[in-house]
Each structure stands twice: as structure tokens, then as C-alpha cells.
Amino acid sequence: MIKWALIALLAVFLVALPYLGLLPGWTFSLATTVVLQAVALIGLNLIFGVVGMLAFGQAAFMALPAYIAAVLTELGLAFPVALVGGFVITVAVAGLVAGVFVRLPGVYLAVGSLGFGFTVEGLARAFPAWTGGASGLVFPYGRALNEHEWYVVAVVLLVIALLAYAWVVSGARWRCLRTIRHDELAAAVLGIDLTREKARAFTIGSVFAAAGGLFLALYVGVQIPEDAGVTRSLEQIGTILLGGAGFLFGPLVGAAVVNWLFVVAGYGARYELLIYGVAFLAVVLYAPDGIMGWITAVRLPFGGLLDQRNSVSEITVLPPTFDQGAVAAAAGNSDEICLRIDNLSRRFDGLLAIDQVTFDVRAGEIFTLVGPNGAGKTTLFNIISGILAPSSGTVYLRGLDITGLRVDRRAPDIGRSFQVARLVPELSAKSNVLVRLDQIAPHLGERERHHLALAQLDRFGLAMLADRPVKELSLGQHKLIDLARAAVGDPALVLLDEPAVGLTESELLHLAAVLDALQRRGSAVLIVEHNIEFVTRVANRGIVLDSGRPIAIGPVKEIFADQKVRDAYFGALT
Amino acid sequence: MNPLSQAVASGLMSGAVYALLAAGLVLAFHTSRVVNLAHGEAYAVAGLVASALSGYGWPRYAALPAALLAAVLFLTSLEHFLLRPRRDWPVGSLILITLATAFLMRGLLQVVIGVDPLSFPRLFVGPPVRILGGIIPLQGIFLIVIGLGTAAGVLLLLRSPMGWRLRATAENPEMAALLGINTARMRLLAFGIAGALGGLGALLLVPLVSVDYQSGLGMTLRGFIAAAIGGMSPSWAIVSGVGLGLAEALVTTYMGALAQDPIVFLALIGVAVWQSRTIMFGGSVRA
Numbered sequence: 001m002i003k004w005a006l007i008a009l010l011a012v013f014l015v016a017l018p019y020l021g022l023l024p025g026w027t028f029s030l031a032t033t034v035v036l037q038a039v040a041l042i043g044l045n046l047i048f049g050v051v052g053m054l055a056f057g058q059a060a061f062m063a064l065p066a067y068i069a070a071v072l073t074e075l076g077l078a079f080p081v082a083l084v085g086g087f088v089i090t091v092a093v094a095g096l097v098a099g100v101f102v103r104l105p106g107v108y109l110a111v112g113s114l115g116f117g118f119t120v121e122g123l124a125r126a127f128p129a130w131t132g133g134a135s136g137l138v139f140p141y142g143r144a145l146n147e148h149e150w151y152v153v154a155v156v157l158l159v160i161a162l163l164a165y166a167w168v169v170s171g172a173r174w175r176c177l178r179t180i181r182h183d184e185l186a187a188a189v190l191g192i193d194l195t196r197e198k199a200r201a202f203t204i205g206s207v208f209a210a211a212g213g214l215f216l217a218l219y220v221g222v223q224i225p226e227d228a229g230v231t232r233s234l235e236q237i238g239t240i241l242l243g244g245a246g247f248l249f250g251p252l253v254g255a256a257v258v259n260w261l262f263v264v265a266g267y268g269a270r271y272e273l274l275i276y277g278v279a280f281l282a283v284v285l286y287a288p289d290g291i292m293g294w295i296t297a298v299r300l301p302f303g304g305l306l307d308q309r310n311s312v313s314e315i316t317v318l319p320p321t322f323d324q325g326a327v328a329a330a331a332g333n334s335d336e337i338c339l340r341i342d343n344l345s346r347r348f349d350g351l352l353a354i355d356q357v358t359f360d361v362r363a364g365e366i367f368t369l370v371g372p373n374g375a376g377k378t379t380l381f382n383i384i385s386g387i388l389a390p391s392s393g394t395v396y397l398r399g400l401d402i403t404g405l406r407v408d409r410r411a412p413d414i415g416r417s418f419q420v421a422r423l424v425p426e427l428s429a430k431s432n433v434l435v436r437l438d439q440i441a442p443h444l445g446e447r448e449r450h451h452l453a454l455a456q457l458d459r460f461g462l463a464m465l466a467d468r469p470v471k472e473l474s475l476g477q478h479k480l481i482d483l484a485r486a487a488v489g490d491p492a493l494v495l496l497d498e499p500a501v502g503l504t505e506s507e508l509l510h511l512a513a514v515l516d517a518l519q520r521r522g523s524a525v526l527i528v529e530h531n532i533e534f535v536t537r538v539a540n541r542g543i544v545l546d547s548g549r550p551i552a553i554g555p556v557k558e559i560f561a562d563q564k565v566r567d568a569y570f571g572a573l574t
Numbered sequence: 575m576n577p578l579s580q581a582v583a584s585g586l587m588s589g590a591v592y593a594l595l596a597a598g599l600v601l602a603f604h605t606s607r608v609v610n611l612a613h614g615e616a617y618a619v620a621g622l623v624a625s626a627l628s629g630y631g632w633p634r635y636a637a638l639p640a641a642l643l644a645a646v647l648f649l650t651s652l653e654h655f656l657l658r659p660r661r662d663w664p665v666g667s668l669i670l671i672t673l674a675t676a677f678l679m680r681g682l683l684q685v686v687i688g689v690d691p692l693s694f695p696r697l698f699v700g701p702p703v704r705i706l707g708g709i710i711p712l713q714g715i716f717l718i719v720i721g722l723g724t725a726a727g728v729l730l731l732l733r734s735p736m737g738w739r740l741r742a743t744a745e746n747p748e749m750a751a752l753l754g755i756n757t758a759r760m761r762l763l764a765f766g767i768a769g770a771l772g773g774l775g776a777l778l779l780v781p782l783v784s785v786d787y788q789s790g791l792g793m794t795l796r797g798f799i800a801a802a803i804g805g806m807s808p809s810w811a812i813v814s815g816v817g818l819g820l821a822e823a824l825v826t827t828y829m830g831a832l833a834q835d836p837i838v839f840l841a842l843i844g845v846a847v848w849q850s851r852t853i854m855f856g857g858s859v860r861a
Contacts, residue, residue, distance in 0.1 A: 052666055056673070100843050103850045106666055107609040111798045112846060114791065115839040122835035230791055234677055237670075274681030281674035285656070288667070 040212025041251035043205035049245035052181035057113030060120035062213025063228035094206030124225035142218035172438040186422035191411025191439030238280035244292025338524035344393030368542035421482035425471035576707030581827035589819020590721030591775035595797030596811035598768030604744035612676035614793030620645040620773030621785035625692035645773030653765040683787035691784040
């Protein structure tokens, strides 16, 4: 609510500002330009500021609609149709560019978007008959409005854009996008479809760029190839960083400060690039959160309200009752085989990390994976969770072959914790747990998911910490939150990578109780753990690996009594 | 004049430069995890410094080494002063630092040198050579020979004890440090070599074309495309650098210079689609 009120208040203030004459040089034309630029930059803020994708060609997406509209008009389309056409085609192109590049590591998108910028600028120069060439595309259609009317149009557009942005990044989507930004691997394991989410964010961001750019072209009346160029795109990255990447008002503040400074400084055209460069570098090095970060940090009045980054409204009351079975995994009878590893091998170049491993884990069973360092335990975990593909062999989950299934598609059935907890530090403990619930239980309402997440934290004795940002908590607490997250929703299979490391005795008791509860609900639990005492206490059966080969399998007490195991595992001690 | 052999000749010339750039980019990437977006600025710095100094009347034997030194100093300073203190930052932030540095260098070159394209006299003057109906200036022949020779020298260097230390730093910095390798010095060395290779490319190519303050990013782009096609392996990056130069020249010859940027972009899309076969978290890919 506060966010909406703030946006409304801001709109009133913006409309009044040029009339008030408070700022020297803050004319209608400057104000309109700033506001329209801010509309376009909201898109870059989503792509780069929120999700952290390196998109270095957004100026091209701003300039493209006007160019396409000009071409379509030349081809004989009515002007309004051509405008819409230019907008739609631009967004489609953005979707294609995203589809090609977001599957790969971030730097591919960085260079791909740079290349796109060069291409659009080059084409604009190459076809002067269509685009006006170097002297610019004349786009005289905006003269129908006077400067006051234009200003109102711009502010209305900005308000719409801010509302749309606030809606796009609210609740579950904010948690999802910040998780992607912080840790793509963890995001995928939690069930986030990285390619889809990143492509979607890039395309939505480009909608803002195309809309803002189109209106800017209409307002200014001329568009030159440089407007599409790489320099302009990189200046925009600098503007976002200066304003505050990922903050609701970051783009507006950045655009206002940059444009106003250049007006006040009298447009030292020769020094523009250098000043940008110095400011850009200084912000990247010393103030990664920009002006908005500084405003929220010094706690100005209302500063906390402006901190969009933590302002997800959270429900903290535990309901008297909640439906435990709502997302519970379909509990099988205890004889059902949950996980079957069939003749699995994985080779890394010359090294055989997993060598023909076969075993079953039954539903409702706690199964442990034991072996000295380098035995292949983590490799096996990575294959089961889908991060690595096996060289040969098959993984079955409840009788289904999941060997080729993508990581994120396994999330509803497989929960996984990590050796070192992989949480998003800026999000609360509850939000971190929610990220997984958002993915595996999208049919539940936000409120129900909050209840489930809180109940899950309560099982681990963490309910008191639910709303604290994870970065304020201790490492042991991180570990427990990671475990709570892996087990939330009672997946058919829970993979725990050294869960007991770093836990206190009372935290271990919580862990044992939760494992017990999981077992009773029919989940299978696979544990890698070096704490032999803990493992013998909680696990039913286990397998011992040595250099990728299974050397013993059976009830825990028996495998630890086995002489081969004692030699492999404790050899160094005896 | 035979357009095909002419295109091949000019393709080999720019290809040799792209190979140098790609080799440097790969070297710096492997020791530091960072794709250095300021890499091409080393080319622009060397080209513009050499042109400016020649313009002031400096003799060639002073101007060219000074230009090379400027390129090396630029990239080593980037590594030493900006990247090294921030080793624990996420890679994305480090890439942003290199981008901001590229921007700063562009602005600096614009203010100090100006916006006009510059050039300087050729090192190797003589009658152009005719090969198979194509005409190559003597400088071009030397460019191809020296460029590819230096690139091959880098590959040899990687097989020397020094090269093993570089590769160990790339493979596992912690382990390399435990083995007594000064990894910080190795990274500095890699950035220095990268600067020298980029600068050398400029010294050989700029007399035939020209350079301005905006040339750097385009060179980064081409170096990266070659490196990416080559799967970030030094030897393949050199091969694909030459290939990229040839492709560009053929496109320019048969489709016009204006088709260059779109073709480079299309090549990049091709690389991306090809690399997507082995996407990282794609369980469907059987290794």
C-alpha cells in the first residue's frame, strides 16, 4: 500500500516541480526527457538491477521501435499501426535475443547485447533512405502536443511504468529473481527455470525500453544512430548504477541527476564521456547501491519505506491450524522403492569418479552415503539432483527414469541442501524457504505459502528468526535454514550434504527430529555425513564408496563393522 | 585483380589481429575468471599513442615501444589496482569494473587525443606484393607473419615452465598458491601479455587502416567472439580469430562493408546456439 501511495505522491511532486522553479535549469523539456528516459530505464533496472543480467544493448531496444515504425510507414502502413508494429516487433526481437543468449553464462549476454547494439546502430547508418542515416530520422509526429501536454503524458507513462514494475517484482517473483541474481545453481536446484525466468525478465524489461524509447523519439522528433549505439547503452548502465540498481526509484533518480548535472555543467560535450567513465567506475567500486542505497542507508525520514529491496510485506502470525498434507508428497508404503541408482558411472576426463554404482533407497528410509574424501559422494549427489549428467547408467525416482530430466523439474520431488548453505543473504529466513515453496506449490496462495514456510522454520526451532535477513544470522543458523528449505513440502527424496557439520548438540536434536518426521511421512532421505555417531543414530542403511566403487552396502551398523570399510575409511587412523 | 584472393589477404590481416586479441583475452580470462571488457582498449591505446607520438615527430623506434608500453601498463594497472583488491567479488561485478574502465579509457582518449581517426606511417615500406591475383601491401605481409608468429609463440610459452605456472593459476588458484606459485604475479603477467598482444595488433594494423577513441569495444567484441568460438582454449581461439577475420573480409567483399556488424552478430548467435548444446545445468545433455 505504502508503495502505491509513494508512487502517487511522487507523481504529484513531479508534475509540480517544473512549475515551482526550485531547481535552476529544471525546465519542461529537461523534465520530460528525464521522465521518459526513466520509463525506458525501468526496464534496464529490472534486467540488470534486479536480476543482475549484463545487458549492454538496451539503447538499441529503445531506438528500434521508431526505426521499424518509419520503415513500416514507408511500406504504406498507417502511422498509428506502424507505431504499434514497431513496438511489437521490437519486443519480439528482444524475446529472440534473450532466447539465444540467456542459456549461457552471463558474459555471453553481455557480448551478445553489445553486438546487437553495434548491429542496430550500423543498420541505421547503412540505410539512410529508410532511417535518415547519420543525420537522423525525423519523427515529427509529436508536435501535435505542446510542452505542458507532453509533460503530463510523460508523467502518466512513468506512473504506469512504476506500477507495472512494482507488480512485476512483487512477492514470489522478487524472491525468485533475487535468488537467480545471487546464485543460479541454487536457484535451479530450488526449481526455478533459469532460462524461462531470465528470458522473461529480459523481454519484459525490453517492453519498458521500447515504450520509453518510442515516446522519447516522438517527443524529441529526431533520432540519430548514436541513440541506438553501444555508448548510449553503457551510459545507461552507469545511470542505473548511480541511481541505485534494483531500487524502485533508482532509474528516475539516476536519469534526473545525470541529465541535470549535464545541463548545469553546460554540456561539456568533450568531457561527457570521461565524466561518465569516472562516475561509473567510482560507483561500481565504492557505492554499488548508488544514490538510493545511500538514502536508505542514512535512514532519512521514510528512508525505510523507499527500501524496495526489503519491503516485501510479510505475514508473521502462525495460524492455529494449517493443512499439513497440502503439499505433502504422496506418501508411499514403506516397501516402495523411491530412488534407484542403476549401474551409474561418471568419468571426468581420465578419472572415473563414479564406477558402476547400483543401489536402492526405499520410501521412508534414511540412507547414508559414506566414503573418504574423493570417493565420489558429491558427484553422485550432483547426478541425482541433475547438476551433472552421468556418463552411463540410469537414475529412477519412484520407478520413473529421471536421468535426462532438467534440474529445476526435479525440485518438486527432490529437495537438496548444500555442504555450505547457499542462501540469499538479503532475503529473510522465511523468504529463503519460500523460494522453494513458490516453485513447487504455485497453486497455493501467497498467504498459505507463508504459513507453510513459517511452520517449516518452526520445526527447526527457527520461527523466531523468520523475518530476519539471513545475512544477520550465524553460520549454524544458515545451515538449519538450508536444511529446512530442502525438506519443505516433504519431497519424495531429500538429499542432505553433510547436514550435521557445524551444528550444536541442540541443533542436532532438531535435525534428528525432523529426519524422523520426514521418514514417518514417507520421504526417502539420502545423507552424506562424516559424523559417524550421528549417522549410526539416524540412518537405517547405507553404502560405502571408495574411489567411486561401492565396497559395502547394508544396514549402517553392519557396514561400519565391515573390515574393508574400516580399512578404506579409517585406514589412516589404524 | 581477383576479389577472392584479395578478400583472403585482407581477411588474414585482420584475422591475425583478432587472433592476437583472442589469445590475450583467453589468457587473462583463465588466470582471473574475468572476461575483460576493457581488453580492446589496449588496442586503441597503443594505436592512438603511436599515432599521436608519431604526429609529434617522435622517431619510430621510440614511439612504437612507448605505445606498446602504454597498452601493457593499462591492462596491468587494471588488474593490479582495480581487480586484485576485489578477488572475492562476484564475477559479474568484476566484469562491470572492466566495463567501467573501458568507458573511462574511451573518455580519456577522447579528451587527450581527440575524436578524429588517426594513423601513423607504415613500418615496412616497399612495393606491394602480388599473390594469386591479390595485392597485399608489404606491411600486410609482415602483419600476417608477425601476428601469427607471435600467437604461435604464446602457445609455446604455455608449454614452458612459466606456462605451467600460468595454467596452474588458472586451473586452481588455491592449489597453485599452496604449491608456491605467486598467483597474483601470474595474473599480472597474463594481463601484461594480453596488453602486449593487443598493442602489437594495433601497431601492425593501424598503419593500414586507422584508429579512433571508439575502436576498443569493437575489438573486445571480436576478440571475445573468436575466444568463445574456440571454447576459451588458447590454440582454438587463435584459429577462430583467423577464421573470423576471413569471414568478415569475405562478407565485406561480396556483401559490402555495411553488412559487417550484422554478420558478426549473426556469428555470435551461431556460437551461442552451438554452445547451448552443453548448457551447464541441462540434465538432458549426456556428457
